[in-house]
Amino acid sequence: MVTNKVITKLNSLLIKRFGIPKRKKSNPLNLLIATILSQNTNDKNSYQAYKNLKANYSDWKLLISEDIKKIEQTIKIAGLGKQKSRTIKSLLSELNRKYGKVSLDFLKSYSNEKIIDELTSIKGIGVKTVSCVLLFSLNRNVCPVDTHVHRTLNRIGIVRTNSPVKTFYLINENLPKGIAHSFHTNMIRLGREYCKSRNPICNKCPILKMCEFENKNNIAVKIKENDFMLLDNI
Ligand code: SF4
Incomplete structure (x- = not known):
């Protein structure tokens, strides 16, 4: 079971690295x-x-x-x-x-x-x-799971699933109140900027210590920031 405590810890590390994302309510x-x-x-x-x-x-x-x-x-x-x-x-x-x-x-x-x-x-x-x-749009405490969020949560070891839909239901079972927007947005940034599909940049990753990925590597490359989020701009 995904515990509230482990998500809270991950969320804090993400906020420490990326901050609290701005949000805009949309139709x-x-x-x-x-x-x-x-x-x-x-x-x-x-x-x-x-x-x-x-x-x-x-x-x-x-x-x-x-x-x-x-x-x-x-x-x-x-x-x-x-x-x-x-x-x-x-x-x-x-x-x-x-x-x-x-x-x-x-x-x-x-x-x-x-x-x-x-x-x-x-x-x-x-x-x-x-x-x-x-x-x-509806401000519900729900964390969408795309390919980045799915891959990264599995590598960290928070879930062990073979599809984003299964990851979605597991991660949202115990999502701490009020964190969904920040957690989702920062997880996408973590997946895009560090936990890339082919070459994760583990040695600079803000959650290296808590990550259980067995193939943690040591690639030293420059981090490219990628903070444009479509759904925060609609
Ligand atoms: S330590 Fe590596 S595998 Fe783990 S989340 Fe960070 S980039 Fe991904």
């Missing part, structure tokens, strides 16, 4: 669309795709009747245009059909579990995407 539908665009690409390209959509469509509702090829073209820079444009269109059409308006404001009164069930019923929307809405 849940904007955030969900931005998160769909961010799947399998970097923050810079998905942010540009989001800005392209916003510049071309003053109201998300306009996308329901838009030609799918045009949407694909508009978000091309984020990759997987066909898949992402279909998901966005299905989401908006489903909201309009079910609730008579294109908005996610109704989620505010729902439990986390109900929100996950409701939104993952739409093809192309998974648990990770919904958890970003829970954290960044």
